[in-house]
Amino acid sequence: MEVSEVVSAEPIAEASMESVAQAVPGFAVAMETFPEQPPPHRNGKLKHVIECILFVSNEPVNAAQVAETLEIEQCRVEDALASLEEDLNRGHGVQLVRVAGGYQICTRPEFADYCAMILQPAKRKLSKAALETLAVIAYRQPCTMPEIEAVRGVCVDGVIKTLADRGLVREAGRKQAPGRPILYATTEEFLEYFGLNDIAELPDIDMLAVEEVKG
Numbered sequence: 001m002e003v004s005e006v007v008s009a010e011p012i013a014e015a016s017m018e019s020v021a022q023a024v025p026g027f028a029v030a031m032e033t034f035p036e037q038p039p040p041h042r043n044g045k046l047k048h049v050i051e052c053i054l055f056v057s058n059e060p061v062n063a064a065q066v067a068e069t070l071e072i073e074q075c076r077v078e079d080a081l082a083s084l085e086e087d088l089n090r091g092h093g094v095q096l097v098r099v100a101g102g103y104q105i106c107t108r109p110e111f112a113d114y115c116a117m118i119l120q121p122a123k124r125k126l127s128k129a130a131l132e133t134l135a136v137i138a139y140r141q142p143c144t145m146p147e148i149e150a151v152r153g154v155c156v157d158g159v160i161k162t163l164a165d166r167g168l169v170r171e172a173g174r175k176q177a178p179g180r181p182i183l184y185a186t187t188e189e190f191l192e193y194f195g196l197n198d199i200a201e202l203p204d205i206d207m208l209a210v211e212e213v214k215g
Contacts, residue, residue: 060102
């Protein structure tokens with residue numbers, strides 16, 4: 001029985017074209033090769049790369065830092081920065097600014113109020129004591145500290161200071177009484193905090209008392 005020459009020890013389904021070409025005499029395979037693509041910063045997208053670097057950086061970044069990081073000439077970075085600055089000056093909400101010897105992407109001053117709207121800190125919750133004191137002031141304003149303490153039955157000077165620091169209550173003059181105690185009232189911030197348009201929108205206190213008794 002004649003045995004044919006073994007051209008490959010690999011199963012034919014798993015053998016690569018290169019191994020087949022090497023094992024079979026006179027058999028050649030034209031292998032298609034693709035040139036390796038250069039990274040974006042060397043392929044005409046340096047300006048976009050720098051834009052991304054500046055966008056994510058919390059501190060100013062100078063041209064030398066970028067050049068060292070990307071291993072390119074500093075003059076190329078400076079040219080890309082100039083081109084980026086020109087692009088952003090064409091009707092964008094952000095701008096390229098020079099700060100402390102470096103560059104930053106910042107919002108334009110005319111849009112600062114809109115940025116502040118979304119970046120406002122979350123409202124801190126009020127303690128039970130603060131809410132109770134605020135309720136007395138809201139329904140009896142303007143009222144004095146002794147009047148508030150008479151309703152609550154506890155000292156409220158520290159609580160009122162906290163409410164004043166939070167901008168929820170304000171001094172509203174002095175009462176024409178012995179010692180001329182300070183009068184307290186709520187503020188615009190109070191209305192904003194509770195989502196009210198006017199103090200008249202406060203729930204009726206008599207109805208609240210009835211609901212509490214029912215509860």
